Amino acid sequence: MAFQPEYNEIDLLKLVADGDRNAFTQIYNNYRNKIYSIAYELTESTGVSEEIVQDVFLKIWVKRETLKEVAHFRAYLFTITRNYVFTALKRIARRESLEVSAMEGTPLFHHDTEDQVLNNEYTRILQAAIDRLPEQQRLVYNLIKKEGLKREEAAVALQLSPETVKTHLAQAMRSIRTYCLTRLDVTITLIILMRHY
Secondary structure (H helix, E strand, O other): OOOOOOOOHHHHHHHHHOOOHHHHHHHHHHHHHHHHHHHHHHHOOHHHHHHHHHHHHHHHHHOHHHHHHOOOHHHHHHHHHHHHHHHHHHHHHHHOOOOOOOOOOOOOOOOOHHHHHHHHHHHHHHHHHHHOOOHHHHHHHHHHHHOOOOHHHHHHHHOOOHHHHHHHHHHHHHHHHHHHHHHOOHHHHHHHHHHHO
């Protein structure tokens, strides 16, 4: 998503600070998709993600005069995004309306030393969440997510109906997601997501 404007970004930010709406639109177009993708990755809600995008850029516009003092705009943008995402996650958790997420058990991090440490921490928290599940949910989760069985295969193995397996998996995923979100550092999660967008 490389951006090749008529002005470089520093010039654009100075124009935004002076109230130039065209420059603001260019900054918005450059970063909107990145912010939306990060927000959606964490909230799994198109509506919430759109709200976060709007809130982030509204704050940038309202505080535009301070942009002249911003040395690293990406870091500045990251901080604002982090705060709005964290607020949204707390609101979602309070409403207990977390959707089923696809925790496929795939590594979130690359394997250099720093990322391996983070990956180990994520794995530890994820395993703790799995261990807390009721037995039937844990069996379903392990068969489908770890062993790679299809829902119908897991149903046969556990002598349950496919619909019952689906229900157990959905409940397990909600419990795991809630547990992980309350323990994983949102800042770390955002940093990881920033690498991939």
